[in-house]
Amino acid sequence: MKRRLTMGVAAAAVGTLLAACGAGGPGSGGGKISGGKLTLGVLTDLSGVYADLAGNGAVAAVQMAADDYRKKYGDKAVTQKIDVIKADHQNKPEVANTQAREMYERKGADAIFDVPTSSAALAVETVAAQQKKLYFNTGAATTELAGKSCNAYTYEWAYDSYMLAHGTGTQVTQQGGKNWYLIYPDYAFGQDMQAKFTPAIEGAGGRVVAKDPTPFPSDNYSTFLLKAPTLNPKPDVLGALQAGGDLANVVKQYDQFKVKDKGVKLAIGLLFDSDIKAIGADKLAGTMFTTAWFWNLDDRSRAWAQRFQKITGKLPTFDQAADYSAATAYLEAVQKAGTDKAASVSKVLDGMPLDDFFARNATVRAADHRVVHDAYLAKVKAPSEATQDGDYTELVRTIPAAQAFDKPSPDCHLG
Known part of the structure; x- marks a missing residue:
């Protein structure tokens, strides 16, 4: 009887230890990890x-x-x-x-x-x-x-779109791009971008003379690009709020239709290094944009x-x-x-x-x-300025975390 009790106590102790460590011992997860x-x-x-x-x-x-x-x-x-x-x-x-x-x-x-x-x-x-x-x-x-x-x-x-708008929209307007024509993809991303870029532009002393939703995805932006120089008043800036492959199509067709030669410069809402590679740094050289990070x-x-x-x-x-x-x-x-x-x-x-x-x-x-962190106002380097393949981006200035993102929304209730 004494021997059985001793063995029972020992077994219970081992069981307790395994439960504390997680069945299977350290590193196995056991009861701690579903x-x-x-x-x-x-x-x-x-x-x-x-x-x-x-x-x-x-x-x-x-x-x-x-x-x-x-x-x-x-x-x-x-x-x-x-x-x-x-x-x-x-x-x-x-x-x-x-x-x-x-x-x-x-x-x-x-x-x-x-x-x-x-x-x-x-x-x-x-x-x-x-x-x-x-x-x-x-x-x-x-x-x-x-x-x-x-x-x-x-x-x-x-x-988020606030970060992008209050970087690029504000900066480009302050540099003289007072009148904007915004084109944005017609789904949640584009609608939110338009909603954030408009007050950012207006807050910097500019105005949005027209704004149009575009199909998503799309490979044809000719209607909007040809319209831009005909607007009254004529915009100084075409704000392209597309992303990824759609943005590449916008920029290539902007170049094809020579919209810049008609006095309407290009501003981009969201730009990734993969976009620059797809479009060509030569076509985007000097373009200002706001980014969360870049590799270099x-x-x-x-x-x-x-x-x-x-x-x-x-x-x-x-x-x-x-x-x-x-x-x-x-x-x-x-x-x-x-x-x-x-x-x-x-x-x-x-x-x-x-x-x-x-x-x-x-x-x-x-x-x-929301993760609040530093953001960056950047511009696309000319190919001659690149130090290696893929070196597309130059830092203009750091936007401190406290300025980069909006304050918490009163509409957010986590519970």
């Missing part, structure tokens, strides 16, 4: 107009974050088992809704990353709230993600970009850099929380200060889950 592993979903455009700025490069960035986390913590990691999965939302909100549900429900995703296309991003935000799972958006510009559509499970990591910003940025390039064969866009930043912050929060439970991870994230190669002087704002 299903014994973390699953990171990358929901992106793998085949359309945003595939170059996000796409498989976004998947690679999240995978890099997972690999770096495992190396950093080794056996002390809450779990070494991390799967990265991907899906193509085709820039359609209904497809994004379906794919997000598939990731969360059937594939066990703990968090979803990326999601360019604002309408798709808003669809995923709704699903995240319903599933009570985390979602880190890096690819969409709509301010609604941290505004009237905000929820406790969604984080807006990289940029400084030594920290270059070091990460060169790692990314070795893996993918391409230099990163700011969307892809933001995916790495968001995934890394998520994994660090899981490590600190000791669990993948969304509510526990959010408690770590909310109010967290950040200063990585992407997010400088940054804070995860607890009030609305």
Whole structure:
């Protein structure tokens, strides 16, 4: 009897120890991590107009974050088992809704990353709230993600239309571009961009003489480009608020129809290095734009970009850099929380200060889950100024985090 009691006490002690460590011992996840592993979903455009700025490069960035986390913590990691999965939302909100549900429900995703296309991003935000799972958006510009559509499970990591408008719209107007003609894609992203650029231009002393929605996606902008010089009053600036492949089509046709020669210069709302490559730096040389990050910003940025390039064969866009930043912050929060439970991870994230190669002087704002960080007013270099292939961007000035983003929206109620 005494021997059986002793063995029973010992077994109970071992059981208690395993429960405290997580069944399977350190690094296995066990009871701390649901299903014994973390699953990171990358929901992106793998085949359309945003595939170059996000796409498989976004998947690679999240995978890099997972690999770096495992190396950093080794056996002390809450779990070494991390799967990265991907899906193509085709820039359609209904497809994004379906794919997000598939990731969360059937594939066990703990968090979803990326999601360019604002309408798709808003669809995923709704699903995240319903599933009570985390979602880190890096690819969409709509301010609604941290505004009237905000929820406790969604984080807006990289940029938004306010940041873009109050950088480029204000600067170009102050430099003499007083009269604007805005063309914008007719879906959530473009509508929000137009809504933010108009007051930014007016606040800097300019005015919008006309604004037109354009089909999305589209390969023909001739109607709008030919219209620009005929408006009365004639605009000084054509504000092209498209992105990705659509923006490339706008700029190429702007050049084809010689709109600049008719006295209407070009301003661009959102520009990625992948766009500059597709369009040609010679056609964009001198163009001012606002960006969340660019790979040649400084030594920290270059070091990460060169790692990314070795893996993918391409230099990163700011969307892809933001995916790495968001995934890394998520994994660090899981490590600190000791669990993948969304509510526990959010408690770590909310109010967290950040200063990585992407997010400088940054804070995860607890009030609305917007990551506030330094932004950059930049311009496209002439090809003769480039120091190497892919060196397209020159820093004009840093926009401090406190100025780069709007204050929290009164429409945002995370609860």
